[in-house]
Amino acid sequence: MPRRNAHLQPSLLIFAAAALVLSTVFFVVPMGFIASYVGNTEKGALAGLIGVATSRLVRVVFTNTVEISVCAAALTVALAYPVALHISRQKARGKIICLALVLMPFWTSILVKSYAFLIILGDHGLVNTILHALTGGSGLNMMFNRFAVLVGMTNFLVPYAVFPILASLAAQNPQVQRAAEIMGASPLRTFWSITFIQSMPGILAGLLMCLVISMGFFVTPSLLGGRKDMMMANVIDMYTREILDWQSASIISLLLLIFSGTLSAIILKIQSRTGA
Amino acid sequence: MATLQAALPDTLRDSRRRRPRRRIPLFSTLAACIVYFYLILPSLTVIPISFSENYSFSNLSFALYRRILESSTWTSSIGHSALVATMASSIAVLAGMPAAYAFSRGRFRGKAVAQMVVMCPLFVPVIVIALGLYFLGARSGTLGTLAILVLSHSMYAMPFVVVMVLSGLRQINPSLEQAAYVMGASSLRVFLQVVLPQIRISVLASWLFGFLVSFDEVVIAWFISGPATQTLPVRMYSNIMWDNTPEIAAVSTLLTLFSFILCMAMIKVGGVNSAHMPTARN
Numbered sequence: 001m002p003r004r005n006a007h008l009q010p011s012l013l014i015f016a017a018a019a020l021v022l023s024t025v026f027f028v029v030p031m032g033f034i035a036s037y038v039g040n041t042e043k044g045a046l047a048g049l050i051g052v053a054t055s056r057l058v059r060v061v062f063t064n065t066v067e068i069s070v071c072a073a074a075l076t077v078a079l080a081y082p083v084a085l086h087i088s089r090q091k092a093r094g095k096i097i098c099l100a101l102v103l104m105p106f107w108t109s110i111l112v113k114s115y116a117f118l119i120i121l122g123d124h125g126l127v128n129t130i131l132h133a134l135t136g137g138s139g140l141n142m143m144f145n146r147f148a149v150l151v152g153m154t155n156f157l158v159p160y161a162v163f164p165i166l167a168s169l170a171a172q173n174p175q176v177q178r179a180a181e182i183m184g185a186s187p188l189r190t191f192w193s194i195t196f197i198q199s200m201p202g203i204l205a206g207l208l209m210c211l212v213i214s215m216g217f218f219v220t221p222s223l224l225g226g227r228k229d230m231m232m233a234n235v236i237d238m239y240t241r242e243i244l245d246w247q248s249a250s251i252i253s254l255l256l257l258i259f260s261g262t263l264s265a266i267i268l269k270i271q272s273r274t275g276a
Numbered sequence: 277m278a279t280l281q282a283a284l285p286d287t288l289r290d291s292r293r294r295r296p297r298r299r300i301p302l303f304s305t306l307a308a309c310i311v312y313f314y315l316i317l318p319s320l321t322v323i324p325i326s327f328s329e330n331y332s333f334s335n336l337s338f339a340l341y342r343r344i345l346e347s348s349t350w351t352s353s354i355g356h357s358a359l360v361a362t363m364a365s366s367i368a369v370l371a372g373m374p375a376a377y378a379f380s381r382g383r384f385r386g387k388a389v390a391q392m393v394v395m396c397p398l399f400v401p402v403i404v405i406a407l408g409l410y411f412l413g414a415r416s417g418t419l420g421t422l423a424i425l426v427l428s429h430s431m432y433a434m435p436f437v438v439v440m441v442l443s444g445l446r447q448i449n450p451s452l453e454q455a456a457y458v459m460g461a462s463s464l465r466v467f468l469q470v471v472l473p474q475i476r477i478s479v480l481a482s483w484l485f486g487f488l489v490s491f492d493e494v495v496i497a498w499f500i501s502g503p504a505t506q507t508l509p510v511r512m513y514s515n516i517m518w519d520n521t522p523e524i525a526a527v528s529t530l531l532t533l534f535s536f537i538l539c540m541a542m543i544k545v546g547g548v549n550s551a552h553m554p555t556a557r558n
Contacts, residue, residue, distance in 0.1 A: 010463045012382025016390055019375030019434060022367070023394045026431035030408025031400075037411065079311050086308030098312070105315045107535040109492045111512045112528040116318030118516065119325060119525075126321065158315060216401030218495050223516055233403035233495075240407060240499070253404040264399045 037250035048247045058235065058252065065231045068146065068221070069214035072153040076210045077203055079154060080161035084202075085195075087162070088169040106159040114223045117152050118143070121224075148224040153214060160213060161206035168202025169195070205270050212263045215256060232256050319532045325522075326529040340526035350523065353511040357491055360422070360507055364429035365486035371430065372437035373479055377467055379438070380445045381453065398435040405432065406499040413500050420502020428496055433486035440485060444478025445471070481545045488538050 039045035052058050087098045105113070120126045121142040128139035142148055172195065180190045218233035225231075230238075232252060239249035327336045344350045372394075378384070379391050397405060409428050413419035448471070456466045472479070494509035501510055508527070515524055 009383045010381075010457070011384040012378040012463060013384040015374035015378035015382065015463070015467070016384075016394075018371035019394050019438070020390055022371050022427065022431050022434065023397070026409065026412070026428050027397050027405065028393060030405065030412045033411035033415065034404070034408050079314070082304045082307035083311045085304050098308075101312045101316060104319065104536065104539065107488065107539045108319060109509065109528075109531050109535065111494060111509055111516065112322060112531050113318040115512070115516055115524050115528050116321045118520070119321055120317065155314065155318065158311065212401075216403050218403050219513065223513070233401070236403055236407055237498075240410060246411070249407060253401075253407050256401055257404050260401050261399070 034250045034253055037246045038254055043247060048251055052248050052251045055248075058248075060228075061230050061232055061235045062255075064229060065215060068149060068153070068217075068229070068231060069211050072150055072157060072214045073207050073210035075150060076154045076157040076161045077165075077207050080158050080165055080206060081203070083158070084162050084165035084169055084199075087166055102159050102162050105155065110156055110219050113155055114152055114220055117148060117155070117224060121148050121151065144224070144226040146225065146229050149221050149229050152220040152224045153217060156220065157210045157213060160209050164205040164209065165199060165202040168199045168205075172198050201270060205267055208263050208267045208270070212260045212267070215260050215263075322525050322528040322532060326525040340523050341530075344523050344526050347523070349511065350527065353506050353508045356501075356505055357508040360426055360429060360497075360505070361487045361491040363426045364490040365433055365483050367426065367430035368433040368437045368486045368490075369479060369483045372434040372482070373441050374467065375434075376438045376441035376445060377471060380442055381450065394438060395435045397432055402432075402493075402495045406496045409496060410499040419500055420505060422505050425497060425501050425505050425507075428500060429490040429493060432493065432496060433489045436489055437482040437486050440482035441475060441478050444475040448474045477545060481542055484538055484542055484545065488535070492535075 038048065043051070083098075083102065087095060087102070090098055118125070122128070123139065123141070123143060125143070127142065131137060132139055176198075177190055177194050180194050185193075215231075216233055217231055218237070221229050221231045222234050222237075232255070236249050236253050236256075239245045239252065326340055327338070375394055379387065379394075384390075409424070410419070413421075413424050416424075418424040452474075453466050453470050456470050457463075461469075492509060493507075494513055497507045497510045498513060501507055508531075512524060512527060515521060
């Protein structure tokens, strides 16, 4: 039977050939190079691992990365939630406008945003100029520190969190809310024990998605952060191009890969389980 | 606008069933408006700055734009970016579109693995990809050449193309293709004459998206481009990092305008499901 219908279900392997060659040469082989630099140097893999594990710089940067990523992801979800809630409650036309407001920044280059925040938060920037005009004070130090990094990162991440939350809000059955109201629940209570609880899968998916993206951030910490706010991506760059220690760079990127791979797997699991 | 509606059907459809709103929403609406403002603030800031000189608004002019046009480093990096993005996106579509067809309709051994290999760059932090490509370039002596930059960007943009073409393929009826096969058409002919005409909108949208992915990509380009292939994002990055000249404001405004036009073109062209684009363009 399969033989007779074979021409209806062609192999089509040849159609995927070009893509496979491209991905193999420019993705699989480079990953292989990283793996080979982890082990195959005169120092040996173990010595390299110990070197990285005992390096104070790497430890500081790793703590930074985790701290900044967790803060950025949590802040982003807190900012994205009201937006998703607002969009889910709009009628057709308002909804398109609100979605466009979220989509536009999604399409704007990260460099444009980083530059804009340099202007906004700088010592003689927009915020400080306004503050100076209002209070005459000397202004706040908002640039080249963790605050600036978090502002830049959350601004980039909000759209990524809005969409999963929006999906989980839209998947809710309005009848349940209705039932709560009929039984006399206050609006706050209805929101808290029905809308919010049911949107948890979306919140979790958004949180993890932002965490994965933040772990690999390169441009924002480098342009908006100070020396103390280096993240893993910046240290990989430094090891590769300044210190020329390719083995350490490879080990750190492998570490990053394992972390974000685990988080991505959890996201996929949540999404397949809840459909959020 | 109808296409945007089609793009997010689940979120839009049940708006009719919702009840009229009451008090708590007032607070959440206020919060939402503050966040909207925060989201568009960067774009709103660079536009007025670009028409002023030295950050003062006393005399508005196009001076910064004139300076960009007169500076060969800016115009050449804009040229490089346009060239790289055009070529990279075209290659990504030429390779990714048939691959999407093979993944959706084909039956071959190792299809799941093949699909994973092609889609994997989406899930790997771009800095890791950039490091691997840097090693590849260093070992093969191709760092700083146009070829490695274009092909790397093609590889990076291809998963997006595959996702978008796959979603186009899901919307068409496979029995048309089966009919063509029954009548003896080769798979190439079926693809070119039956499938392609039906998914051309998704293909066009995926080309536009691939173009933007490559045009805005900075980390890979930072690692593997050389002085002769410096792209606009790399030029902007090093300018903000080292010199921070006011021309950046004008370039940023142009880029914002450009993204806006492309975004509108995508919405007009349709076939875009924004929720399916987990890009990590940082």
